[in-house]
Amino acid sequence: MLDTIISYINQGTGKFDTHYWVEKDKKAEFPGEFLEVIRNLGLTTLLLPEEYGGSGLSVSDYVKIVRHTSSLHGVAAGDLIMAHNVFGAFSISSLGSEKQKEKLLPRIARNEVISSIAITEPNAGTDTLNISTRADRSNGEFILSGRKIWITMAHISDLMLVLAKTTKEKTRSTKGMTLFAINPKEHSGITTSRIDDIALRSLGSCEVFFDNVTISEDDILGEEGEGWRALTGILNLERLSTASISLGTGELVLNSATQYAKDRTLFGKQLGANQSIQFPLAHGKIMLEASWRMIEEAARKRDAGEDGMFEANAAAYLSASSACALADHSMQVFGGMAFSVDMGIELHWRNLRLFRVGPVPEQMTLSLIARHSLGLPPSF
Amino acid sequence: MYGKDWLGEFTSEFDEDYYTDVSEKEEFPEKFWQSLGERSKFGLLVSKKNGGSGISFTEFVKNILDMSSKVGTLTYYFVAQNLSAKLFDDYGTQKLKSFLPEVMTGKSKVNLALAEEQSGADALSIRTRATPAENGDYEISGEKYCVTNGKNADYLMVAARTSDSGEKKSHGLTVFVITRKQPDRIKFKELKKMGLNFLPLYSISFDRIIIDRESILGEPDRAWSMLSKTFAADRLALSAMFIGMGNMALSRALDYARKRVVFGREIGANQGIQFPLSKAYVELSASRAYLEHSARMVDGGGIESNRDLPMGVYYHAVRASSSAIDASLQTLGASGYLSGMVEKLFRDIRYYRMGPISEQLALVSIAEKTLGLPGVRE
Numbered sequence A: 001m002l003d004t005i006i007s008y009i010n011q012g013t014g015k016f017d018t019h020y021w022v023e024k025d026k027k028a029e030f031p032g033e034f035l036e037v038i039r040n041l042g043l044t045t046l047l048l049p050e051e052y053g054g055s056g057l058s059v060s061d062y063v064k065i066v067r068h069t070s071s072l073h074g075v076a077a078g079d080l081i082m083a084h085n086v087f088g089a090f091s092i093s094s095l096g097s098e099k100q101k102e103k104l105l106p107r108i109a110r111n112e113v114i115s116s117i118a119i120t121e122p123n124a125g126t127d128t129l130n131i132s133t134r135a136d137r138s139n140g141e142f143i144l145s146g147r148k149i150w151i152t153m154a155h156i157s158d159l160m161l162v163l164a165k166t167t168k169e170k171t172r173s174t175k176g177m178t179l180f181a182i183n184p185k186e187h188s189g190i191t192t193s194r195i196d197d198i199a200l201r202s203l204g205s206c207e208v209f210f211d212n213v214t215i216s217e218d219d220i221l222g223e224e225g226e227g228w229r230a231l232t233g234i235l236n237l238e239r240l241s242t243a244s245i246s247l248g249t250g251e252l253v254l255n256s257a258t259q260y261a262k263d264r265t266l267f268g269k270q271l272g273a274n275q276s277i278q279f280p281l282a283h284g285k286i287m288l289e290a291s292w293r294m295i296e297e298a299a300r301k302r303d304a305g306e307d308g309m310f311e312a313n314a315a316a317y318l319s320a321s322s323a324c325a326l327a328d329h330s331m332q333v334f335g336g337m338a339f340s341v342d343m344g345i346e347l348h349w350r351n352l353r354l355f356r357v358g359p360v361p362e363q364m365t366l367s368l369i370a371r372h373s374l375g376l377p378p379s380f
Numbered sequence B: 001m002y003g004k005d006w007l008g009e010f011t012s013e014f015d016e017d018y019y020t021d022v023s024e025k026e027e028f029p030e031k032f033w034q035s036l037g038e039r040s041k042f043g044l045l046v047s048k049k050n051g052g053s054g055i056s057f058t059e060f061v062k063n064i065l066d067m068s069s070k071v072g073t074l075t076y077y078f079v080a081q082n083l084s085a086k087l088f089d090d091y092g093t094q095k096l097k098s099f100l101p102e103v104m105t106g107k108s109k110v111n112l113a114l115a116e117e118q119s120g121a122d123a124l125s126i127r128t129r130a131t132p133a134e135n136g137d138y139e140i141s142g143e144k145y146c147v148t149n150g151k152n153a154d155y156l157m158v159a160a161r162t163s164d165s166g167e168k169k170s171h172g173l174t175v176f177v178i179t180r181k182q183p184d185r186i187k188f189k190e191l192k193k194m195g196l197n198f199l200p201l202y203s204i205s206f207d208r209i210i211i212d213r214e215s216i217l218g219e220p221d222r223a224w225s226m227l228s229k230t231f232a233a234d235r236l237a238l239s240a241m242f243i244g245m246g247n248m249a250l251s252r253a254l255d256y257a258r259k260r261v262v263f264g265r266e267i268g269a270n271q272g273i274q275f276p277l278s279k280a281y282v283e284l285s286a287s288r289a290y291l292e293h294s295a296r297m298v299d300g301g302g303i304e305s306n307r308d309l310p311m312g313v314y315y316h317a318v319r320a321s322s323s324a325i326d327a328s329l330q331t332l333g334a335s336g337y338l339s340g341m342v343e344k345l346f347r348d349i350r351y352y353r354m355g356p357i358s359e360q361l362a363l364v365s366i367a368e369k370t371l372g373l374p375g376v377r378e
Helices: A002-012 A018-027 A032-040 A059-073 A075-095 A098-109 A227-263 A275-303 A309-339 A346-356 A362-372 B016-025 B030-038 B057-091 B100-104 B223-259 B271-300 B309-332 B341-352 B359-370
Strands: A115-118 A134-138 A141-152 A159-165 A177-182 A190-194 A205-216 B110-113 B129-132 B138-148 B155-161 B173-179 B186-191 B201-211
Touching: A002 A032, A002 A059, A018 A075, A018 A346, A032 A075, A059 A075, A059 A227, A059 A275, A075 A098, A075 A115, A075 A159, A075 A177, A075 A227, A075 A346, A115 A141, A134 A159, A141 A159, A159 A227, A177 A205, A177 A227, A227 A275, A227 A309, A227 A346, A275 A309, A275 B271, A275 B309, A275 B359, A309 A346, A309 A362, A309 B271, A362 B271, B016 B057, B016 B341, B030 B057, B057 B100, B057 B110, B057 B155, B057 B223, B057 B271, B057 B341, B110 B138, B129 B155, B138 B155, B138 B173, B173 B201, B173 B223, B223 B271, B223 B309, B223 B341, B271 B309, B309 B341, B309 B359
Parallel strands: A115 A159, B110 B155
Antiparallel strands: A134 A141, A141 A205, A159 A177, A190 A205, B129 B138, B138 B201, B155 B173, B186 B201
């Protein structure tokens, strides 16, 4: 089945070339044509269980598809697959109430939904426990107020997972936060504003303002006060997805740079015959191979229902740093040509840089591993 | 962690102190060797029909990971003798197979003598020659360089050139198993070095040694293909050892970072100390995942078409281990610089960045064979 999907991806998405992605990025224009094709290929419902009309793929197979698609089209393509599968299909089918499933899963299966997740805030980047967006109970409903930032595709989203405080107590506990699943288009009081940024420009990243938005109890995803727990499974899958996007895009730049190093002749010999050119490419290849084995291990653990927190974080860290280093070396291999936007090299260099900062900065990952895997004392 | 160790025991006297002790005394780890031998732990890869354990390569790698996280580089002896026994099992004549019981129990030690002073990493350029005599025997003369454990070996597998006329440069090499029954025709010279102090290194000269055809390992003139297969296994096995060595240093450093208080707090609370340790753990874990994948491919037969995989694993593991040991030494500060386990691992691991395969040659191999980039060699 996996081989079939992969050959469909190769056939179906071949027309989206470098020029397509460069133009979308330049114009900050949504790649709707590409989304249409991958929707028809079923790539947006890979993690939707078969009973709801999806493919019901294992995580081990899902990451292979994310990697492969990214290796052909880069970060934006991989991110589209992640958003649909993780924040849409997976989140609703695994955490949704019967009512939510009934309402949302058929729409997800029919590809009528673009999903997003809204956690980060201007004053609570990585420090999620410190968020100030609130949802206060009032006459059996909730009033949502606050501000989120760096929300990918928020401006076109039909399904947004929003994390808010639902307790009045001033606490840094993981209790008291609730995850809601809402359709921003059905509510008044939600406005989005695009940020002029350097990564994922075609998808768009936004600030989102919630101004006394009335939402219902039925919008709670999971349990009230248990938003943190609900997020754990989602964010773990997000790590595995970004790891696979980084890895695939790392392969894309490796392949481009290797080809260029073979084609380009300088001083009467191929550029790639120089060890200063070929060694960083070979080094990068090895780093990607090792990172991929870590992703596989994390995915296997997840499929087996084991705790793969360390593996998923390690995989995301390694893939991002390896792919970024390769993208940087590719800029060197292409030399001056890399600085031409139309070559489409700097696009990946910019996009990949994102994953060393978000969704979680390298420093936070290392700190988490130091504390939880190595038993070292907290550093902050 | 809490299961039985490689000796099949819950606790073992062979630990980091033992490694440190024999390294300090520059001794051969006799008790360790005997313990392994008594349990036939040198026949793990030998087929059951020839009296071995016939375990999978994946299982072998697990043994190495476990062992090397306790006795570090001493694991080299375990790796080398097991791979030698496997060569006898796979390629040995009746005569050589008859040596298997003494090899598997460690009563006889086997080592490989391949490199020569001028050949270095270019193994195909060796000059040691074996010329056939009229009665079918061979006469070998030449010099070998950096032969591990050479003088202690009961059997030396010596690679020699037997013909130059092959259509490929890799043709024309033959491996002979030489016993030490001709002492005056074999001369040993010990080489002093900066680490691996439990493992003596020799240069050896052979002066017209007579060897019978029964002592040829594998097919005459075609030794290179046999050796390449063994090198692939050797690279993976050594990678497992590097990962274990890294973990051994890292656990010492972590222990220290949790307890040692400077400026009123544990040093492990400083990001400057803890992040390099986290990074080391992440990289060692990725090395292990990469290695285990490759070991499964060895067992499944897929390694034949992926000969570069062991190169990649080796490169990744030796670097991950070197960084982990270096970060551990930095964490331990002056106490790590004093004679002890970590400084010994530090000097030992440095060797493996140069040999048996250098980092540069590993990269050349990946660049040329995996990525298809042009070669710089002839």
